[in-house]
Amino acid sequence: MELIPFDQRDGSIWINGHFRDWKEVKIHVLNHGLHYGSCVFEGIRVYNKKIFKLYEHVSRLFYSAKKLDLNLDFSENQICDCISNTVKRQSINNGYIRPVIWRGSEKMAISAVDSSINIAIAAWPWPSYFSPKKILEGISMSTSKWRRPPPECAPTDSKAAGLYMICSLSKHEAEKNGFDDALMLDYRGYIAEATGANIFFVKDDSLFTPKADCFLNGITRQVVIEIARNLKININEQYIKPDFIENCQEAFLTGTAVEITPIKSIDNFSFSKREITIKLMDEFKKIVC
Ligand code: PMP
DSSP states (O other), X not given: OOOOOGGGOOSEEEETTEEEEGGGOOOOSSOHHHHHOOEEEOOEEEETTEETTHHHHHHHHHHHHHHTTOOOSSOHHHHHHHHHHHHHHTTOSSEEEXXXXXXXXXXXXXXXXXXXXXXXEEXXXXXXXXXXXXXXXXXXXXXXXXXXXXXXTSOTXXXXXXXXXXXXXXXXXXXXXXXSEEXXXXXXXXXXXXXXXXXXXXXXXXXXXXXXXXSOXXXXXXXXXXXXXXXXXXXXXXXXXXGGGGGOSEEEEEETTXXXXXXXXXXXXXXXXXXXXXXXXXXXXXXXX
């Protein structure tokens, strides 16, 4: 399938209170968000015309914006309505929504407190992040040389665009070496997450996931923990050292984009089973569809 570049598509994008033609929404090259990373965003899914966890995503969007000093003129409820209207206007049945907030182009300097704060919402049809074949097989991962920074060095619990610099570097490196994604350790050397998703392991029928104290506590991660609790699966949120992987039988990623994606291997280690992962995938499907 030919991928149409994102600036060449048809439809409308909601920006600062109005719908505009998709191809006409542009920002200037001298933009604070672009140069200094003053930008936050969200990724939200639509399943059968219904927006999954809309309020939770909008609430995180506002939390991220506040962390970066980006104060909007809109309320959370107004943005929820604008997102719903964008999905309707774009006639999305199953797709993805990308709200983004950024500082404008009034000042080209580190300090730009009086600059405009802008918000846009785009939505497009999108079936799955990895191909159905990949999801069936499980993805391969390699450990990145880049590490998640400590919360004292960056707003690590926000969805700030700047934090994705090391994610792109890690994913590019993994793909260049034939892997599907990268595993990122944190600043202490514990397992953190993937480049755009959280990670879980299964060891002897119990679930293990890293404590989310220096990376995004994903909304999907929280849903999966709730599903596991309902299924009476033992779940442990704890610090996980890299050598723990070799004691595990299963592993999977969770995230709005990847949903629940089984992991086939990490570096030279291959996982032997997929039982609990499939159980959780089935339950997750029941919730979202
Ligand atoms: N970590 C990172 C770095 C992400 O980009 C995402 C996707 N938003 C996640 C974790 C998972 O978060 P969620 O389940 O809320 O999509």
